[in-house]
Amino acid sequence: MRGVRRVALGMAFSFFILSLGLVYWQVVQADTLLENPANRRLILMESRVTRGGIFDRNGEIIAQTQTSQGKKVRVYPKGELFEPALGYSTVKLGASGLEGSLADWLLGIKKATPTQTIQQLFALPRQGDDVVLTLDSRLQSIAYNALKGKMGAVVAIDPRTGEILALVSQPSFDPTNLDQNWNTVISRKQDRPLENHAFSLFPPGSIMKVVTSAAVLRSGINTTDLYDCKGSTVINGQVIPEQNDKAHGWVNYNMALADSCNTYFATFGVKAGDNNFLSAAKGFGFGQKIPFELNVPMSSITNAAKIPAKLTTNLLAASTFGQGEVLVSPFHMALITAGIANHGVIMTPHLVERVLDPSQTVLYEQNPQPWLTALSKEEADKITSAMVTAVTDGTAAPGALADVQVAAKTGSAEPGGNVSTHAWYIAFAPAEAPRIAVAVIVEHGGTGGGAAAPIARQIMQEALSQKEGGK
Template sequence: MRGVRQVALGMAFSFFVLSLGLVYWQVVQADTLLENPANRRLILMESRVTRGGIFDRNGEILAQTQIAEGKKVRVYPKGEMFEPVLGYSSVKLGASGLEGSLADWLLGIKRATPTQAVQQLFALPRQGDDVVLTLDSRLQSIAYNALKGKMGSVVALDPQTGEVLAMVSQPSFNPTNLDQKWNEIISQEEKKPLGEKQRPLEHRYFSLYPPGSTMKVVTSAALLRSGLNTTDLYQCQGSTIINGQVIREQNDRAHGWVNYNMALAESCNTYFATFGVQAGDQVFLSAVKGFGFGQTIPFELKVPRSSITKETMNPTSLNTNLLAASTFGQGEVLVTPFHMALMTAGIANDGVIMTPHLIERVLDSSQNVLFQQKPQPWLTALSKEEADKITSGMVTAVTDGTAAPGALPGVQVAGKTGSAEPGGNVLTHAWYIAFAPADNPQIAVAVIVENGGTGGGAAAPIARQIIQEALNQKVGDKSE
């Protein structure tokens, strides 16, 4: 009898442990499982759930489920323009991008209404929720067409709210009839004759690149905090030696006597390296941390962290040579275009970086608002005085410096170019960051063209088109 009792107790204990496991995964971790795009249960649920639509801020349809020949079909009226950020939803391929990360909303699972809860409980057919994004199709179209045929990315933000107005990666892909086109898309991942990869599935706004001279707006914070007098003159002779390391200007050009504004405008490497080293690694590391380096960006999609060194995300010190190279965006510095746009927006917003977001609101099938986004600050990178001084230098860069190709008639644009060396015998990556109007910023933009050469030549004209359209329509306004 004792043996039977022990077996019974053992079985009871096993059932108890199994029950705890079921409770943990079905209740405690339910949201985590549902939010995982690899969870095919979400895709299979669509046999009885009609996935909600995805719309831009003006109500234009970006993704919608339609019935064709008795079957549900996910359609994307804008084609590849919103890829890869929009992603796809397929029984065969799973889900990616926003289609994956927003599946709990789109399938009516997150914050389910009482009706949806009953329908879900009894596995009844039901309608998911609609998601309205902050993206603006008009700006997205301009960015997409301006980048077409190139490899690179554009990110445009409202600096006052953190709303993402445009987010483009090129090359991209058309998600319509994706199951049939998948092999063709995958084949585009192969190398071209010159050795570069098209990589249409890559989210280039989340790819890590050396920032080149766009980094100087961040280094500026360290210079200002070290007590630098921005009116003092420095003689640029085309190169300088710091701790045995030769720092060169682009094309070995000597800029002559420059103050802070002209050094930023002419993108003087030796000025920023010299005064950056004088400021010291602790002041520099404090400044970059304030801009979010080494930190996870709160966002609806996962953004890789930007970094100063390869060894650690948050170094406590830098040697002199690495510090000197880091001040003008070389060395080991890596940053995503998305983060660069955020940092630019922070300068525009008096030093405060707002939490970026793509979701504006979520509506149930009766168009009741289930969720409404509220702007929230993320980091205070600069004081207003520091932001004003950096803005002044960026304005000079547009009026009298390398950022001049981004100028607009009748509008004061604040901008900065970058030509980042990726390593190897290839052209530099072309960067351009800007915001406008400088005295009351409505839009902030970051553009990168891979191996595009100079930022002024390849990237600035793209940013100029986007800023022009944004200001013409009064950025963010809903179309009538």
């Protein structure tokens, strides 16, 4: 009898725990589950919900649901221009990219209007919300065409607000009729069209010197002092070479950044110490999750830890000019560039400008917010001055614009192995009152000045030709 009682009590307790779990998942966590892009219920809801449209900042249609022969069809008028960031939404494949992360708005779930709530409660047909992005189709198109046929990424930001103006990854794919073309897309393993190269991690090479600059400036080192670059140097038994073993001669900080002098930054980066270097890197967001509508992997200083407590002298020396184990995404480098442009303050990046309900009433509007204060204004001004010198009298000259002062830095990063270097270019303009910051990478493209700078120049030129604040 006692055994039967124990079994009964055990079953009762099990049912109690099960009931608690059901209440937790179906009541407490109901909205979280429903808003998760992996939840196929979101896709199945679209049989009675017309997914809202996605538009660029000028009102151009990026994604829209149309009815064809009584069947809802997701239409992408721009083809592969906004992929893979835009993503896709199909019953068969689910949702990815912005189509997935913004599904709660697009299906009218988040901050549902009273009408949408009633329609959802009674499973009635309804219209989702429209999302207006910060992206500019004109800048997106220029970046896309400039990168076409190459592997790489372009990110353009308004440094004053954190608005993402262009987010291009190449190669990309056409989301139209994706159910039928899926096998073709996933078979392209060599160029990885589903991977967002703007979020992939790469060694930054010499563009890392803008981060190292903060460490040098904070260490009390006199940046006007001259240093004799002889083409290479030895630090703790490790040979630090210049690109092509070029001797830059006597350089101060400004000329060292302009000429991209590895030995200067390794020498004074080590002198500044690993505490200053790691503090500067952390201040720029290394080892931190970037708040954004899409997932961006953390940038890191070492393989063992994103931001280690200490660095060996040899690893510190290599890290100062973006080699060693340093990894960063083009998206993050655009934020770092924007932070320098914005007097040291990195604004929280965002893609959603506003959300409109079916009657076009504004449900949500982005309010620009700071993310990190990476530099003091004085530090930002000194780095900007050196980046201007890089354009007027250094390696970044190919990104120069007529009648507009550009601040920029080149990078040629060695990915390891017997392959060409990644070509980097970061820039902002106008240098004295920046309105756009850009990061460009051309994978295995060679030099930053040769492969990446012309792309950045085209984007800045188009952005600055538009009226201030115009859409």
